[in-house]
Amino acid sequence: MKSIHIRLATLADVPNLNQLIIESVQHLNAPDYTPVQINSALKYIYGIDSQLIVDGTYYVAEMNGRFVGCGGWSKRRTLFGGDAATTRQDDADLLNPEVDPAKIRAFFVHPFYARQGIGRAIMAVCEAAAVRVGFRQLELMATLTGEPLYAATGFKVVERLAVELPDSVSFPGVRMVKTIVQPHAANAKWQKSAALFVMLLLMVVTVLAPHTGTVIAENPQISEAVAIQKAVEGTLGENFLISEMGTAENVFARDTAVAHNQENEFLVVWAGNLGWNVIENDSDQYIFARRVNDQTGELLGVNYIKIGVTNQLNSQPDVTYNMVDDEYFIVWTAAHLSTGEHEIYGQRLTKDGELVGVPLRLSQMGPEGNSHYAAMQPAVSHTTGFLDNNYLVVWVGDNNADSLVNDEFEIFGRYVNFNNDPILSETIRISQTGPDGDTNYAAAEPDLVYDMLTKQFMVVWRGDTSEQVGEWEIYGRILHTNSTAFAGQQVRLTHMGTDSATGYDAV
Numbered sequence: 001m002k003s004i005h006i007r008l009a010t011l012a013d014v015p016n017l018n019q020l021i022i023e024s025v026q027h028l029n030a031p032d033y034t035p036v037q038i039n040s041a042l043k044y045i046y047g048i049d050s051q052l053i054v055d056g057t058y059y060v061a062e063m064n065g066r067f068v069g070c071g072g073w074s075k076r077r078t079l080f081g082g083d084a085a086t087t088r089q090d091d092a093d094l095l096n097p098e099v100d101p102a103k104i105r106a107f108f109v110h111p112f113y114a115r116q117g118i119g120r121a122i123m124a125v126c127e128a129a130a131v132r133v134g135f136r137q138l139e140l141m142a143t144l145t146g147e148p149l150y151a152a153t154g155f156k157v158v159e160r161l162a163v164e165l166p167d168s169v170s171f172p173g174v175r176m177v178k179t180i181v182q183p184h185a186a187n188a189k190w191q192k193s194a195a196l197f198v199m200l201l202l203m204v205v206t207v208l209a210p211h212t213g214t215v216i217a218e219n220p221q222i223s224e225a226v227a228i229q230k231a232v233e234g235t236l237g238e239n240f241l242i243s244e245m246g247t248a249e250n251v252f253a254r255d256t257a258v259a260h261n262q263e264n265e266f267l268v269v270w271a272g273n274l275g276w277n278v279i280e281n282d283s284d285q286y287i288f289a290r291r292v293n294d295q296t297g298e299l300l301g302v303n304y305i306k307i308g309v310t311n312q313l314n315s316q317p318d319v320t321y322n323m324v325d326d327e328y329f330i331v332w333t334a335a336h337l338s339t340g341e342h343e344i345y346g347q348r349l350t351k352d353g354e355l356v357g358v359p360l361r362l363s364q365m366g367p368e369g370n371s372h373y374a375a376m377q378p379a380v381s382h383t384t385g386f387l388d389n390n391y392l393v394v395w396v397g398d399n400n401a402d403s404l405v406n407d408e409f410e411i412f413g414r415y416v417n418f419n420n421d422p423i424l425s426e427t428i429r430i431s432q433t434g435p436d437g438d439t440n441y442a443a444a445e446p447d448l449v450y451d452m453l454t455k456q457f458m459v460v461w462r463g464d465t466s467e468q469v470g471e472w473e474i475y476g477r478i479l480h481t482n483s484t485a486f487a488g489q490q491v492r493l494t495h496m497g498t499d500s501a502t503g504y505d506a507v
Contacts, residue, residue, distance in 0.1 A: 004061050004121060006061050006062075007059065007060055007062070008053075008056055008058070009052075009053050009070065011054075013067075014048050014050065017060065017067065018048055021042075021046050021047065021106075023452065024108040024109055024111060025038055025041065025042060027111035027323065027452070028111055028114055028145055029144075029145045030324050032144040032145045033171070033172075035324075036169060037169055037170075040171065041165070041171050043165075044084075044165045045082070048082050048083065048106065049082050051074075051078075055074070057072045057073050057129065058070070058071075058105070058106070059072055059122055059125055068110045068113040070122070071105070071106060071122040072104075072106060073104055073105060073126040073129060073138070074102065075094050075095050075102060075103075075133070076093075076094060076103070078105075079103055079140070079141050080106075080140075080173075097134035098134070098136075100135075100137075101136075101137035101139035102130040102137070102138050102139070103138075103139055104126060104139070104140035104150075107146065110452070119149050127180055130180065136179065137178065137180065138178045139177045140175075140176055140177075141173050141174070142175075143173060144172055144174065153178070155176040155177065156176060156177060157174055158176060158177050159174070159175040160172070242268050242290050242292060243268075243270055243304070244303055244304065245272050245288075251272070251274055252272060253271070253288070254270060254272070255270055255316050255317060256268060256270045257269050257270075257318045259319045259320055261326070262326065264293065264295060265291050265292065265293060265294060266291070266294050267290070267292075267321070267328050267353075268289065268290050269289045269307075269317045269318075269330055270317065271287055271316065272285070272286065272287075273285045285308075285313040285314055286307060287314050287317045287330060287332050287347075288304045288305065289304065289305040289328075289330065291352075291353055301353045302353065305349070305355075308332070309334045309359050313334070313335040314333070314345075315332060315333050315335070316332055316333040316376060316377055317332040318378055318380050319380070320380045320381050324389045325389070325418070327349060327351060327356065328351070329346055329347070329348055329349075329382065329391050329416075330346065330347050330349060331344060331362065331380045333375065333376045333377070333378060334359075339369050339371055341369055341373075342371075342375055343363045343374075343375050344375045344395050345359045346359065346416065357422075362378075362414055363375035363412070363427070364427065365398055365399045366399055366400045372398075373399060374397070375395045375397045375398075375412070377395055377444065378394065378395040379394050379395070379447045381448045381449055381457065382450065383450055383481055389417065389418075389419055390416065391416040392414075392415055392416075392457050392479070393413060393416060394413040394430065394446045394459055395411070395412055396443060396444055396446060396461075397412040399412065404437070405437050407439045408438065408439045409433075409442045409443055410429055410430070410431045410432070411430040411431035411459065412427055412430060413427070413430050413459065414426075428479070430446075431463060431477070433465045434465055440464075443461050443462065443464075444461060445462045446459060447461070455480075456479060456481060456487055458476055458477075459476060460476040460493065462475075471499075473492055473494045473495070473496060473506050474492075474493040474506045475490050475493060476491050477489070477490040477491065494506040
């Protein structure tokens with residue numbers, strides 16, 4: 001378990017805090033605001049109010065030295081806006097705690113740590129500090145995204161309004177208030193006791209972030225701890241059938257993958273076959289998808305969503321969710337029935353299960369139509385940002401580029417962007433499992449994850465890099481976002497048994 005440390009911010013923290021604000025706004029506000037509204041607000045509203053830091057009323061939440069949240073309160077009149085904001089008021093005079101509410105200001109949580117109690121912990125610190133100097137009420141301007149958090153901590157809606165920004169963009173907000181000390185109880189003794197109680201409570205209760213060693217499903221909104229708690233408490237219910245492939249001869253469902261969206265739904269994908277002459281009078285193998293309610297297990301939408309390339313055997317799917325565009329991206333291997341050529345394809349899917357466009361071919365391994373070269377075992381992840389709204393797709397490839405030869409398998413990848421027409425980067429060779437041209441070495445079974453804090457991808461795979469054929473270990477490599485450049489060389493991550501001994505493997 002990792003503890004959250006909350007401390008007063010300093011002026012030296014401002015660059016890191018501004019970066020945290022950008023990350024938080026771009027990702028967490030995406031369901032409630034358009035990209036135009038978000039970009040305008042980042043320019044004209046959001047940012048650090050350095051006066052709060054000078055006043056000693058702004059806090060940073062840290063985990064292992066990383067900024068994961070921030071927020072504060074103010075004894076001045078400005079309700080919202082950073083140093084450069086056009087919405088600032090005259091702050092020369094301090095508020096009167098007897099009649100004015102203290103202002104709750106600039107709460108942001110890094111998307112990776114959202115929904116884990118960090119905002120509530122900072123709020124408790126702010127409330128205790130405001131009580132300590134005699135304030136009886138709190139006031140804030142909430143975004144539509146932040147309103148549920150503040151409502152859950154006792155704030156009431158006073159007014160819904162839209163702020164007109166200098167570029168004529170309208171930005172909706174919600175003014176909210178909360179009574180923290182009843183007027184008849186606002187005497188010095190009560191204030192001191194209440195503040196002491198809250199501070200003691202904060203000393204006793206440590207905010208914990210969940211262990212992240214096991215991936216349950218890609219879920220930008222619900223923490224892994226919640227999913228684990230549900231599983232332990234049995235609230236997920238009994239096993240239930242997701243695929244319904246029918247009763248025809250030789251039907252099957254296999255090669256499963258799953259992702260999660262912002263509206264409490266899973267998307268489960270698999271490779272399957274409904275039997276001869278059942279799907280549009282052909283026997284091709286397709287990718288299927290099904291929406292599932294993450295609370296009840298209810299199957300949503302149509303019986304199944306069919307995805308794939310006709311006249312090909314479609315298999316080995318993977319799926320990721322794009323919170324910026326509110327859609328899924330599914331990748332898979334397609335084997336041509338006539339030529340035997342294996343390549344990687346991708347398909348966009350709306351949150352409601354509607355196909356967006358047609359399958360997009362992502363790989364080109366070897367000469368066109370040559371079955372001696374292949375791409376297979378794809379995996380995909382997404383950067384989850386407005387400014388770098390890209391997918392990275394990786395796969396095992398048997399290519400003839402860079403002195404590679406037939407049956408020499410390495411890990412390859414490609415960035416994909418759908419902001420306008422599909423844009424594909426050049427193909428990136430990620431692994432180096434042996435001397436080029438030597439088929440005694442191989443890489444297989446890649447997977448990857450995106451780190452929103454460092455803006456990098458980590459790609460891992462099984463590799464046979466020993467002169468002794470069949471000694472498999474796990475390797476990894478880090479890629480910079482939006483770049484074909486690497487953060488370093490590939491790294492060996494496991495050491496199973498004695499080197500050069502073939503009886504030990506990492507799988």
